[in-house]
Amino acid sequence: MADSTQAADEQDEYSEDKIAVHWREEEYVPPPERYREQANAGDESILERFKPENFPDCFVEYAEMLDWDQRWDQIVDTSNPPFFKWWAGGRLNACVNCVDRHLESRADEDAIVWVPELEEDETLRITYGELHRRVNEFAALLRDFCAVKPQDRVTFHLPMVVDLPVAMLACARLGVIHSQVFGGFSGVACGQRMGDAQSTILVTIDAYYRNGELIDHKVKADEAVEAARKEGIEVEKILVFRRIPGEYHSQSEMVDGRDYFVDEVLEDYQGQEVEPESMNAEDTLFLMYTSGTTGRPKGAQHSIGGYLSYVTGTSKYYQDIHPEDTYWCFADIGWITGHSYIVYGPLALGTTTVMYEGVPTYPDAGRPWRIAEQLGVDIFHTAPTTIRMLRKVGADEPGKYDYDFKTMTTVGEPIEPDVWRWYWKVVGKGEAAITDTWWMTETGGFLGSTLPFLQPMKPGSCGPACLGIQLVIFDENGQEIPQGSGKAGYICVRNPWPGRMQTVWGQDERFIDTYYKRFNQDPNSQDWRDWPFLCGDGAVQAEDGYFRILGRIDDVINVAGHRLGTKELESAAIEVEEVAEAAAVPVVDETRGKVVEMYVAVKPGYEGSQDVAQKVAAQIEKDIGKIARPKNVWIVPDMPKTRSGKIMRRVIAGISNFTEVGDISTLANPDVVEKIKDQVYSAKKERGEDVQQLSKQQQEEIAKYGEGSE
Ligand code: WTA
Numbered sequence: 001m002a003d004s005t006q007a008a009d010e011q012d013e014y015s016e017d018k019i020a021v022h023w024r025e026e027e028y029v030p031p032p033e034r035y036r037e038q039a040n041a042g043d044e045s046i047l048e049r050f051k052p053e054n055f056p057d058c059f060v061e062y063a064e065m066l067d068w069d070q071r072w073d074q075i076v077d078t079s080n081p082p083f084f085k086w087w088a089g090g091r092l093n094a095c096v097n098c099v100d101r102h103l104e105s106r107a108d109e110d111a112i113v114w115v116p117e118l119e120e121d122e123t124l125r126i127t128y129g130e131l132h133r134r135v136n137e138f139a140a141l142l143r144d145f146c147a148v149k150p151q152d153r154v155t156f157h158l159p160m161v162v163d164l165p166v167a168m169l170a171c172a173r174l175g176v177i178h179s180q181v182f183g184g185f186s187g188v189a190c191g192q193r194m195g196d197a198q199s200t201i202l203v204t205i206d207a208y209y210r211n212g213e214l215i216d217h218k219v220k221a222d223e224a225v226e227a228a229r230k231e232g233i234e235v236e237k238i239l240v241f242r243r244i245p246g247e248y249h250s251q252s253e254m255v256d257g258r259d260y261f262v263d264e265v266l267e268d269y270q271g272q273e274v275e276p277e278s279m280n281a282e283d284t285l286f287l288m289y290t291s292g293t294t295g296r297p298k299g300a301q302h303s304i305g306g307y308l309s310y311v312t313g314t315s316k317y318y319q320d321i322h323p324e325d326t327y328w329c330f331a332d333i334g335w336i337t338g339h340s341y342i343v344y345g346p347l348a349l350g351t352t353t354v355m356y357e358g359v360p361t362y363p364d365a366g367r368p369w370r371i372a373e374q375l376g377v378d379i380f381h382t383a384p385t386t387i388r389m390l391r392k393v394g395a396d397e398p399g400k401y402d403y404d405f406k407t408m409t410t411v412g413e414p415i416e417p418d419v420w421r422w423y424w425k426v427v428g429k430g431e432a433a434i435t436d437t438w439w440m441t442e443t444g445g446f447l448g449s450t451l452p453f454l455q456p457m458k459p460g461s462c463g464p465a466c467l468g469i470q471l472v473i474f475d476e477n478g479q480e481i482p483q484g485s486g487k488a489g490y491i492c493v494r495n496p497w498p499g500r501m502q503t504v505w506g507q508d509e510r511f512i513d514t515y516y517k518r519f520n521q522d523p524n525s526q527d528w529r530d531w532p533f534l535c536g537d538g539a540v541q542a543e544d545g546y547f548r549i550l551g552r553i554d555d556v557i558n559v560a561g562h563r564l565g566t567k568e569l570e571s572a573a574i575e576v577e578e579v580a581e582a583a584a585v586p587v588v589d590e591t592r593g594k595v596v597e598m599y600v601a602v603k604p605g606y607e608g609s610q611d612v613a614q615k616v617a618a619q620i621e622k623d624i625g626k627i628a629r630p631k632n633v634w635i636v637p638d639m640p641k642t643r644s645g646k647i648m649r650r651v652i653a654g655i656s657n658f659t660e661v662g663d664i665s666t667l668a669n670p671d672v673v674e675k676i677k678d679q680v681y682s683a684k685k686e687r688g689e690d691v692q693q694l695s696k697q698q699q700e701e702i703a704k705y706g707e708g709s710e
Pocket residue numbers: 290335336337410411412413414415436437438439440441442462535536537549551552558561562563
């Protein structure tokens with residue numbers, strides 16, 4: 001009971017020196033003993049099997065967790081770096097591995113349990129048998145009604161409904177590449193991704209529940225069609241699921257000859273079975289668009305064999321999934337976490353995976369714990385943002401429910417030790433192992449974490465490198481920082497691993513430039529050791545080999561675990577007619593980790609009114625989505641700029657966070673800094689947005705923000 005008050009007290013006591021203490025290396029927390037016996041990774045021999053000397057053979061253990069039509073000839077073909085090819089010569093089907101192969105033993109067991117947001121609505125239980133039926137019927141529809149061929153791209157713009165994994169697996173069955181766009185993204189963002197993927201079929205839904213309201217989603221499809229057209233792609237078919245059977249809840253009209261209700265078309269495919277395509281291991285399973293430093297989001301292209309083996313192996317060892325577990329990953333399938341650790345990993349292991357439609361706190365902060373209790377969830381997986389939010393609104397809620405977690409995962413952002421402790425003590429009741437899993441869209445699966453019943457946990461550190469992964473930190477000059485030195489640098493993966501994306505869809509050069517150029521010394525080298533993969537984060541490694549992740553080194557703002565590119569935000573803002581220039585900066589936020597603030601200068605002859613600020617916020621929401629909506633839009637007389645005309649984002653980031661603005665001697669217009677400071681400080685005080693205490697780590701991050709683009 002005392003925890004919430006205690007946490008609040010601790011917060012109030014923060015001062016400069018306490019913050020420094022707060023961020024020192026923490027003490028170990030031992031893994032719970034009671035589950036060790038049953039653990040998939042229960043004894044030390046596993047560390048031996050995966051030691052660096054055993055690369056690449058160690059990963060055979062992961063591949064052997066799958067069923068293959070034909071075994072590979074070569075574990076990994078490294079002859080053309082950095083385009084490493086895993087399980088070369090092997091053939092398999094991802095859908096067979098996630099569905100068909102479990103039918104013999106688990107046809108009547110639940111594969112997916114879907115919890116609708118409205119508590120009075122019925123929870124849907126889909127057995128493996130039922131999943132098989134649904135996937136086959138939808139695959140038949142895609143093949144015959146939409147005429148898709150293996151390796152064509154089909155785009156989904158779906159929320160958390162069962163139709164989403166069904167559609168993914170149907171594509172996998174046909175060898176078709178799916179590209180799911182996060183449901184919360186705008187229609188424009190969806191259409192642009194369709195353009196990039198050259199995808200002419202869109203799968204969507206009329207509406208879905210969010211915070212108790214039925215939200216119109218089909219309207220976004222019309223915007224997507226327009227946006228795709230601008231990219232030269234004509235959307236041919238839109239398949240529309242209906243959230244409530246037989247009803248239609250959208251303002252958008254169904255267009256004759258283009259839009260079809262899935263339930264109506266499916267009538268022609270009832271009971272049909274589709275022969276799964278036997279695919280090359282190196283064929284592509286899906287695209288997942290993500291943001292980086294420059295330009296538009298890029299399509300991270302993931303393979304069938306490599307990816308599926310990696311997510312299956314890591315699900316088994318790091319989340320300790322057994323078929324009889326009830327596993328709940330509280331993420332959205334629209335992100336990589338959902339692909340890897342709601343759908344592919346858990347289903348490949350034949351377990352029961354839970355999906356929840358709505359927001360964590362609907363109708364109250366006890367909801368997640370009620371779901372856990374009712375469904376008997378024993379493995380729980382969520383993000384720091386959700387943990388912070390649930391603590392804030394209901395610190396004592398978990399204690400009221402009778403559930404029993406054995407492992408709990410966190411992912412997406414660094415978790416503050418203090419938040420970690422609440423998760424461990426209150427949510428896990430001090431009896432569950434926490435795996436803080438660090439990785440990214442590009443890597444397919446976990447890179448750094450602890451094995452839940454083997455390695456001690458350390459709050460604030462993700463843990464050592466995952467099995468078979470060789471992590472290395474470089475300094476600015478490309479020198480390797482000695483292991484365990486506690487010095488910050490750029491964290492990279494030295495060796496190839498099966499989960500890594502194959503390339504940026506359609507842009508091999510961009511793939512090399514983004515992930516390899518920085519630390520590759522010899523572009524002609526055929527030795528994989530010369531090709532360290534740049535993860536995009538800053539990190540330090542402690543003496544014990546554990547890593548602490550310091551955040552993105554590129555201009556990406558991580559809002560509640562969602563990667564937003566500075567450039568995307570800024571391009572949206574300058575679409576507003578009055579806007580001459582725009583800059584996006586991160587502001588540290590108590591619950592969401594970071595939020596976005598925009599600085600905008602208007603064109604000569606225009607008035608910088610509140611109206612312009614509104615338009616900028618609306619445009620960002622239109623182009624990207626609600627999650628990107630800025631907290632504040634500041635209309636400023638001029639941007640702080642270098643003599644060569646580049647906006648110094650770190651200066652305004654400092655102002656937005658009430659921290660030091662740093663050296664401004666190289667500015668062409670240093671006097672503007674004080675003006676902006678006065679304006680922003682006074683407005684923030686008026687709005688009650690007070691000075692926050694930032695950790696040293698956060699201060700450093702803000703002080704360096706935007707360096708990549710200066
Ligand atoms: C951050 C999400 C600290 C990191 C799987 C990374 C984390 C970015 C952690 C990738 C963690 C992810 N601790 N930071 N456990 N997990 N991150 O592509 O900055 O959406 O680069 O993939 O999230 O975000 P993405």
